[in-house]
Amino acid sequence: LSGEPVLKYNAVIKYYGYVEPGEDDYGNTVYGRQRFPFRNLIMILNFAITLLTTWGTQQLFRRYPHLLKYDFWNVESESMAVNPVTPSTPPERKKSRDETQLHN
Numbered sequence: 001l002s003g004e005p006v007l008k009y010n011a012v013i014k015y016y017g018y019v020e021p022g023e024d025d026y027g028n029t030v031y032g033r034q035r036f037p038f039r040n041l042i043m044i045l046n047f048a049i050t051l052l053t054t055w056g057t058q059q060l061f062r063r064y065p066h067l068l069k070y071d072f073w074n075v076e077s078e079s080m081a082v083n084p085v086t087p088s089t090p091p092e093r094k095k096s097r098d099e100t101q102l103h104n
Helices: 038-063 065-070 075-080 097-103
Strands: none
Touching: 038 065
């Protein structure tokens, strides 16, 4: 929809700074191109929508647990059942030959 000069597609959605298609000085067809960084804008919008959707569904399932029956990927029930990790002492390390010789 934003056009691609390499593939010879003109844009349907024209952002600020769009260069209209036409002909150059030699009569060759020049396809329209975007000067606005629309790919970056679309990437940022996609990221924001993904974060908002994830946060919204998480809040929905946590506030209304009876709706967990609609969690068809069973994601929320798995994330709520996380067991805390208890710290443990590390196993004793065997001393190397060099360390035993230093202490003797």
